[in-house]
Amino acid sequence: MxxxxxxxxxxxxxxxxxxxxxxxxxxxxxxxxxxxxxxxIATVLKFGAKKIFSAELLATAxxxxxxxxxxxxxxxxxxxxxxxxxxxxxxxxxxxxSIILLIIEMVFEYIREQxxxx
Amino acid sequence: MKKRKKFSLKKKKNLPYGYVxxxxxxxxxxxxxxxxxxxxxxxxxxxxxxxxxGVLGLMxxxxxxxxxxxxxxxxxxxxxxxxxxxxxxxxxxxxxxRAFVVMFIIITFPLVYLYGLVTMVNVFAASNINEIYxxxxxxxxxxxLEGHYIICRFNGITREVMKNLRKRRIKFVLIExxxxxxxxxxxxxxxxxVIDEPHKRSTLLGVGIDKAIGLVxxxxxxxxxxxxxxxxxxxxxxxxxxxxxxxxxxxxxxEKMKLLGANEVIVxxxxxxxxxxxxxxxxxxxxxxxxLEKIAYGEKTDIDIIEVKVEPDSELIGKKLKDIQMRQETxxxxxxxxxxxxxxKIAPSGETIIEEGDTLIILGHxxxxxxxxxxxxxxxxxHKGEELV
Numbered sequence: 062m063x064x065x066x067x068x069x070x071x072x073x074x075x076x077x078x079x080x081x082x083x084x085x086x087x088x089x090x091x092x093x094x095x096x097x098x099x100x101x102i103a104t105v106l107k108f109g110a111k112k113i114f115s116a117e118l119l120a121t122a123x124x125x126x127x128x129x130x131x132x133x134x135x136x137x138x139x140x141x142x143x144x145x146x147x148x149x150x151x152x153x154x155x156x157x158x159s160i161i162l163l164i165i166e167m168v169f170e171y172i173r174e175q176x177x178x179x
Numbered sequence: 180m181k182k183r184k185k186f187s188l189k190k191k192k193n194l195p196y197g198y199v200x201x202x203x204x205x206x207x208x209x210x211x212x213x214x215x216x217x218x219x220x221x222x223x224x225x226x227x228x229x230x231x232x233g234v235l236g237l238m239x240x241x242x243x244x245x246x247x248x249x250x251x252x253x254x255x256x257x258x259x260x261x262x263x264x265x266x267x268x269x270x271x272x273x274x275x276x277r278a279f280v281v282m283f284i285i286i287t288f289p290l291v292y293l294y295g296l297v298t299m300v301n302v303f304a305a306s307n308i309n310e311i312y313x314x315x316x317x318x319x320x321x322x323x324l325e326g327h328y329i330i331c332r333f334n335g336i337t338r339e340v341m342k343n344l345r346k347r348r349i350k351f352v353l354i355e356x357x358x359x360x361x362x363x364x365x366x367x368x369x370x371x372x373v374i375d376e377p378h379k380r381s382t383l384l385g386v387g388i389d390k391a392i393g394l395v396x397x398x399x400x401x402x403x404x405x406x407x408x409x410x411x412x413x414x415x416x417x418x419x420x421x422x423x424x425x426x427x428x429x430x431x432x433x434e435k436m437k438l439l440g441a442n443e444v445i446v447x448x449x450x451x452x453x454x455x456x457x458x459x460x461x462x463x464x465x466x467x468x469x470x471l472e473k474i475a476y477g478e479k480t481d482i483d484i485i486e487v488k489v490e491p492d493s494e495l496i497g498k499k500l501k502d503i504q505m506r507q508e509t510x511x512x513x514x515x516x517x518x519x520x521x522x523x524k525i526a527p528s529g530e531t532i533i534e535e536g537d538t539l540i541i542l543g544h545x546x547x548x549x550x551x552x553x554x555x556x557x558x559x560x561x562h563k564g565e566e567l568v
Contacts, residue, residue: 090244091235098231105223108216137246 070106074163077103077125078156085149093136093149097129100152103159113169114162121159128152201384204373205318208311215306222295222302229287229295230256240279241269259284260291321371324350324387329394331377331407333360333367336397336426336447341369352386378406380414388414393422396441401432405439412440483545486517487552489537493559496537501529503558509550511543 080096083089104122107115132148135141233256238244241252248269255268259280269276327350330337337353344351353369354377355361364372375382377396388394388411396407404425415421423441427433433444489495495503506512516524519536533539541551 090249091238094231094234094238094249098227101227102224105220105227108213108220108223110217137249139246 070103070110071163073099073103073106074156074159077122078153078160081125081129081149081153081156085146085153088142088146090136093129093133093145096149096152097133100125100129100156112166114166117162118159118166121155121162125152125155125159128155197380199380199384202375202379202381204385205315205322208315208318211306211311212308212315215302215308215311218302218306219299222298225295226260226291226299229260229291233259233283233287236279236283237269237276240275241272255280256283260287261296262288262292317371321352321386324352324371325390326392327351327387327390329354329377329383329386329388329391329411331394331396332356332398332403333364333369333372334397334399337395338367340395340397341367352391354382354386378403378410380410383411383414388421391415391421393424396423396425398426399428401427401429401436405432405436408436408441409439418442481544482542483548484514484540484542485548485552487539487541487555489533489535489539489555490559491535493555495533495555495558496535498533499529500527500531500533503533505551505554509543509554510547511541511551513539514542515540 077096077100080092080099084092084096100122104119104126107119107122110118112118128148128151132145132152135148136145230253234249234252237252237255238249241248243249251268253268258264258266258268267273267276328344330340330351331354333353333355341351341353351371353364353372355364355372355374356376358374361372361374371386373382373386375385377383394407394411396404396411398404398407404427408423408425411421411423418440422443425436425441425444427436427444427446428448430446430449433446436444500513513527514525516527516531516533517538517540518524518534524531539555541548543551
């Protein structure tokens with residue numbers, strides 16, 4: 062069975078990465094707004110999740126936010142667009158780590174389910 | 180099967196009481212805090228999502244993506260769904276913008292304002308974050324306790340115990356199974372308490388029985404006392420390192436409790452009866468009455484009585500009491516000497532000679548008594564040192 066709560070949160074976590082990468086390559090203001098919004102939602106969805114890596118997942122999400130919000134400020138004030146893109150790349154790295162942790166988490170959960178069956 | 184074994188992270192230790200996880204009282208309240216956070220997830224998500232959609236919508240309609248307009252659109256969206264709305268964030272193409280904003284408000288007002296923001300306020304209002312923080316701080320501090328006492332049950336007897344322990348600055352943790360008494364416990368000013376069943380291993384481990392030095396169990400029913408004593412003794416088998424004191428309703432029960440691991444058991448009825456008898460026998464001087472009992476019960480904080488054993492290789496052996504000059508050096512008095520055969524010599528004179536196997540019973544101020552203990556130990560060590568030379 063598909064766990065729909067999980068689909069929601071995973072959807073936003075993956076979307077955070079894809080929209081971020083999209084901005085890095087397009088340098089488009091619309092894409093940046095989407096990236097910031099989706100990253101914030103991904104952070105909020107990690108609140109209170111009872112998982113093995115919940116602290117690490119929340120930390121990576123906060124790192125991504127703290128890269129993207131200054132990036133948006135720099136980009137829209139036209140002070141330093143290059144740095145804005147650089148910060149977005151940093152946020153993308155944090156997002157990739159977040160997804161790696163998510164996958165490790167899935168493996169652990171799978172093992173635990175197997176153990177419970179016996 | 181082999182692969183699965185590799186992944187099992189828990190290593191089961193061979194403990195005498197089995198594998199029991201201590202109740203982590205701090206974690207319970209941390210969990211409650213996370214619960215509040217998780218309730219905020221969906222309202223916050225809705226607020227962020229519609230802010231983003233609103234800004235994007237206004238950007239697309241006006242076809243502007245410079246910094247100033249984006250900030251204006253963000254401002255417009257925020258004041259719209261917070262129902263403040265004192266000015267418009269766009270300057271041209273007003274009819275199209277207004278048409279968009281009307282649609283936006285129809286959709287977002289119920290979702291963002293009525294659901295999102297109101298739910299967030301509700302979550303904070305309904306959850307008593309202050310209380311959670313108070314408990315969390317208490318249990319965080321409790322984890323650092325060492326050399327403390329564990330007291331089970333909040334009643335008249337333990338109230339007196341706690342009062343006296345507090346006077347002597349001895350730390351203690353109270354375990355009370357009845358949640359209705361929590362307000363009384365708080366009013367009494369107990370620094371650390373746990374509302375839980377004290378006969379559970381997890382509870383006793385949770386209040387740090389492995390670092391405690393003693394336990395007091397004073398239930399009204401013998402069965403409860405017995406279960407607490409047995410559990411505590413299972414966790415701390417050494418009778419000299421961990422003292423258990425309890426109350427019992429009958430002497431038979433007291434005997435059983437002692438056999439099962441209590442160091443001392445008091446039957447309140449008998450203790451009170453004896454005390455009254457002592458008043459009758461020592462009547463009617465108000466000073467002397469109960470003086471010794473008061474010392475023995477530790478009610479007086481400025482005078483105390485201890486016993487010090489004279490080690491076999493002490494240089495005090497064979498000396499007269501007046502020659503060791505204990506009173507001059509430490510300010511304490513030897514009020515009695517218990518000989519090796521158990522006979523007690525009360526109020527020994529200065530001519531009394533200390534023999535091997537003696538126990539000195541010394542009276543004095545608690546600080547002076549510490550000096551006296553040092554005094555006896557020093558004389559033993561000095562002697563040992565001389566022998567080595």
